[in-house]
Amino acid sequence: MTVAVLTRGRESLGQASRSPMLFLLPAVIPVVVFSVLPLAEGIYLGFTGAKAGFEVDLSPNFLDNYVRLLSNDLFWQSFQIGIIWTVTTTFLQYVLGLGLALLLEQRLRFLWLVRTLALVPWATPPVIVAIMWRLVYQPDIGLLNQTLRAAGVPIGELNWLADFSTAFPAVIVVGAWAGMAQTTVALTAGLKGVPIEQHEAAASDGATAWQRFRHITWPHLRPVTDAIVSLNFIWNFNSFGLVYVLTEGGPGGKTMVPALFAYNEGFKYGHFGYAAAMGNVMVIVVLAFLYVYLRRGRRGVE
């Protein structure tokens, strides 16, 4: 039907057949010049020894960067942190998002309030998300410590974001908070596609709520789940705004995710080529993870 409409449109408005390109060029040219080509150049930079400076040397050094990377323990350590950060945050976002989306389907009061509040983390600029949570985690006058102290927990002035054992979990909580809105919205849309008749039929056959979820809701949510988990995985793996403002990767590299590591390599130390090489490795890792996740998912359905 779309095709029919399109061809009809082309016939009747045929006299303007040259204009679409004219319409499109002002949008296509900047995107190609300032993002498609730069991205290609960025990938290429990963195969050069480019350094920041007056003149940037763009001659290739092929796989030198990657050979060096192999023995860069700090980078692999940050990779480990990055994977834990990504998997945990993605998991928490999904569980919280699904829980909330399912609650929103129930007949309860105050749902309007939750619906609006659910968008707050999404609507808050990332830098401000970090500022909000720093106010919560403040050692002396933060909400968390004040509440714990008032409840009689001898917390002292524990600095959540600077303590070796608490910094990483504290950052993960913020990550889950910040990303659960998108997940909830996507899953709410997905739940709309679950046929209510099947639920009714199963309920009249005496199926429990859990059985109905397991055998009706869950399979129907599968495509949305795959999409949002993949997207969240990519976003979390590549995001470092929160970590940058919350901890700058500290204490002692405990929250140094690879995206921040590469950023520092590029703009703190000026090793453009080496930093781009790290970016390339990150792309490969993300693609590998997605491949495994989506393939396993498909086999599970069959």
Add this chain to the structure above:
Amino acid sequence: MIHRRSRAATVLQYAALAGFIVFLSFPLLWMLSTSFKGPRELVALVPSLVPVRPTLDNYGVAFGEQDLVRSTANSLQLSLGSAILTVLIALPAAYGLARHVTVLRRLTMSWILVSQIFPLILIIIPLFLILKTLHLLDSLAGLLIVYLVWSLPFTLWMLQSYVKAIPIDLEEAASIDGAGRARILRAIVLPLLAPGIVVAALFAFISAWNEFFFALVVLQSPELATLPLTLARFIGSEGVVRLGPLAAASFIATLPSLVFFSVIQRHLRSGLLAGGVKG
């Protein structure tokens, strides 16, 4: 009739609901509460969410801060510029995309998806080098180009789906009645696209308003800093005394976004934009 719930289940559901309400809202509420507290109350032993002696001093201090005012002006300039230019460029292109060129439509969508996979570092270094060559580093104009290009693909995609929702029969009918191309676009297509244009412009505005890392890399002079840059610099560098004004400024900086999201709430729920607007 379908929802036969036991009392225990209902209690559990409300408990979960309460948990979500608290979890989702307390960071924002705490920031808001901090912004209305005087220095004495900030260090009170027992915290209270509702300030005992609310004061607007922090807002006064924030607005008296030259850095904050200047970076708010910079952010406004950039965001407005980005919103206007993005719509001006994306609008005709979206029309062309929706009505004519099918290959490019698929390419646009693929680009939006593919570009998500690449870490920022791969795009930000080349952009830095290009802007340096063009002598646009450390200038709002350079950053504006980046923002424009960054919000164009998604805006384009959004607008073309609005164009596609306009039945082509309308345009044909007008054309048969003798209306020229320009007239059809102005009198029929444009008014019907108004809601889409508003959403697209808001999207571009908010993307620029919230953005942090491009600004961090492109801008060096403190007098060009955007609001997120200035706020990020404020935190950590100062003591407890500054937290009140920081909270006040942060809340003001969040307002445009909150307004935007309340405007597009319904679109989000219908799933039209789900997954597209990145936080």
